[in-house]
Amino acid sequence: MYTPTLSLPAPAKINLFLHVLGQREDGYHLLQSLMTYLDFNDEISLTLRQDGQIKRVGEYSVNEEHDLVIKAARLLQQQASVAAGVEISYKKRIPMGAGLGGGSSDAATVLIGLNKIWDLKASRRKLEEVGLTLGADVPFFIRGESSFMEGIGEILHPFHVTPRWFLVLNPGMGVSTAEVFRDPQLTRDAQPVKMSDFSGIVGRNDLRPVVIRRIPEVGQLLEWLSKWGEAQMSGSGTSCFVAFDSEQAAYQAWTTKPKHYTGFIARSMDYHPLREWL
Numbered sequence: 001m002y003t004p005t006l007s008l009p010a011p012a013k014i015n016l017f018l019h020v021l022g023q024r025e026d027g028y029h030l031l032q033s034l035m036t037y038l039d040f041n042d043e044i045s046l047t048l049r050q051d052g053q054i055k056r057v058g059e060y061s062v063n064e065e066h067d068l069v070i071k072a073a074r075l076l077q078q079q080a081s082v083a084a085g086v087e088i089s090y091k092k093r094i095p096m097g098a099g100l101g102g103g104s105s106d107a108a109t110v111l112i113g114l115n116k117i118w119d120l121k122a123s124r125r126k127l128e129e130v131g132l133t134l135g136a137d138v139p140f141f142i143r144g145e146s147s148f149m150e151g152i153g154e155i156l157h158p159f160h161v162t163p164r165w166f167l168v169l170n171p172g173m174g175v176s177t178a179e180v181f182r183d184p185q186l187t188r189d190a191q192p193v194k195m196s197d198f199s200g201i202v203g204r205n206d207l208r209p210v211v212i213r214r215i216p217e218v219g220q221l222l223e224w225l226s227k228w229g230e231a232q233m234s235g236s237g238t239s240c241f242v243a244f245d246s247e248q249a250a251y252q253a254w255t256t257k258p259k260h261y262t263g264f265i266a267r268s269m270d271y272h273p274l275r276e277w278l
Helices: 068-079 102-117 124-132 138-143 177-182 208-214 216-225 247-254
Strands: 005-023 029-049 054-056 085-091 147-151 155-158 165-170 240-244 262-269
Touching: 005 102, 005 138, 005 165, 005 262, 029 102, 029 165, 054 068, 068 085, 068 102, 068 124, 085 102, 102 124, 102 138, 124 138, 138 147, 138 155, 165 216, 165 247, 177 208, 208 216, 216 240, 240 247, 247 262
Parallel strands: 054 085
Antiparallel strands: 005 029, 029 085, 029 147, 029 262, 147 155, 165 240, 165 262
């Protein structure tokens, strides 16, 4: 019997700016950010099962009960009352705990892929609602286009970002997003900005001082990157980036980086590779 299998990309993202405007009574933070995709992906494989089981195949550093990929599949199966199951495997390229949205992107790709393989015909909005319960960045990956984000991640306005080449580097350590947002020294009173005020160039990241205080190596990385342009930290860190007008210029910087930094060069993309699936 033919068993459908999908092999799908889950792209990284960067935050060109990130402002923390406040905190709700339920603990969620109110944010503004401009996010775009990078042509650098994790790879997700989904194989239909008829027995209703959701199984993860392979060896991973994250326990299954904490794996956002498995949580996404189980949540959608429950909410859509699906009798079928799925076998999931994935190849990680995006570093974890690095502010590049790897876990959220993986979860979003699973939701999009299961919508197809389970033939649910769920709308983009419905999948975004499911995704928001998994993480603030998940709706962005389902929306499928560069966005000016507001609220807790659920308000997304389309925003064209001129494609550029990004050198993205990591000091070799991650940080807990939850711990960064819980930090008592985090400034939570940024003034709202308007979409029309932002030109698409790199802006401020309000999480940066907290992360640098916790992990001084992030500050050292930003200092090195700043030799090449306006350097910034993505999301809650620890990955940092600088933009270039050409791949050649980005590669020139890459060849001079200290050996203990890991990373990649990637072009930004206005659209998610699975955008037309919804």
